[in-house]
Amino acid sequence: EAQVTQNPRYLITVTGKKLTVTCSQNMNHEYMSWYRQDPGLGLRQIYYSMNVEVTDKGDVPEGYKVSRKEKRNFPLILESPSPNQTSLYFCASSRRQRGGTDTQYFGPGTRLTVL
Amino acid sequence: QKEVEQDPGPLSVPEGAIVSLNCTYSNSAFQYFMWYRQYSRKGPELLMYTYSSGNKEDGRFTAQVDKSSKYISLFIRDSQPSDSATYLCATPPFSGGYNKLIFGAGTRLAVHP
Numbered sequence: 570e571a572q573v574t575q576n577p578r579y580l581i582t583v584t585g586k587k588l589t590v591t592c593s594q595n596m597n598h599e600y601m602s603w604y605r606q607d608p609g610l611g612l613r614q615i616y617y618s619m620n621v622e623v624t625d626k627g628d629v630p631e632g633y634k635v636s637r638k639e640k641r642n643f644p645l646i647l648e649s650p651s652p653n654q655t656s657l658y659f660c661a662s663s664r665r666q667r668g669g670t671d672t673q674y675f676g677p678g679t680r681l682t683v684l
Numbered sequence: 685q686k687e688v689e690q691d692p693g694p695l696s697v698p699e700g701a702i703v704s705l706n707c708t709y710s711n712s713a714f715q716y717f718m719w720y721r722q723y724s725r726k727g728p729e730l731l732m733y734t735y736s737s738g739n740k741e742d743g744r745f746t747a748q749v750d751k752s753s754k755y756i757s758l759f760i761r762d763s764q765p766s767d768s769a770t771y772l773c774a775t776p777p778f779s780g781g782y783n784k785l786i787f788g789a790g791t792r793l794a795v796h797p
Contacts, residue, residue, distance in 0.1 A: 573727070602784075609692060611772065611789040612728070627784070659727050673785065675727030 592660030690788030707773035
């Protein structure tokens with residue numbers, strides 16, 4: 570089954586404690602990205618990756634890091650989480666296609682609470 | 685001004701009603717528009733997409749784009765309780781770019797029996 574998986578699904582942590590949210594896709598997609606979803610603001614892109622070892626900032630990258638060492642995995646790293654990073658996080662993947670017209674497949678989401 | 689604006693609702697309708705969900709966008713260069721559906725505790729999934737102006741129909745769903753007024757709509761006919769979800773409009777912000785999408789805030793729809 571084609572899918573994007575994220576772990577953990579739910580996480581409660583404290584300010585400053587480093588954490589990693591994993592994302593994996595089994596569709597051999599080149600493109601992967603991370604979004605955060607907040608009430609009234611919709612989905613906002615944090616970071617994206619065109620392919621292995623190629624990453625770039627999205628619209629709200631502050632406080633986040635990513636890496637793409639393998640095509641299927643795209644972890645999101647919060648080195649020193651703060652309460653304003655409490656949010657619902659989604660990983661997405663798609664084929665790399667000019668014009669942005671390819672379907673993006675989203676993971677089930679990770680609900681993060683930073684106390 | 686946000687590049688894509690969407691009324692967050694919530695919108696509550698009886699089963700069988702025709703539902704109209706709408707978004708406006710600010711940049712006339714946007715050409716490609718998508719509707720994603722997001723059920724509670726799930727990730728968004730692509731429902732429909734449409735290019736440029738006009739209508740596109742898929743079963744009970746019709747996507748419509750009016751480029752002159754920068755307005756996009758999703759109509760749901762004979763709405764069902766299973767249509768209860770949040771609906772997000774989205775567009776790639778520039779042609780020739782790769783895969784980035786700008787989303788509206790999402791409209792929460794509840795269809796009650």
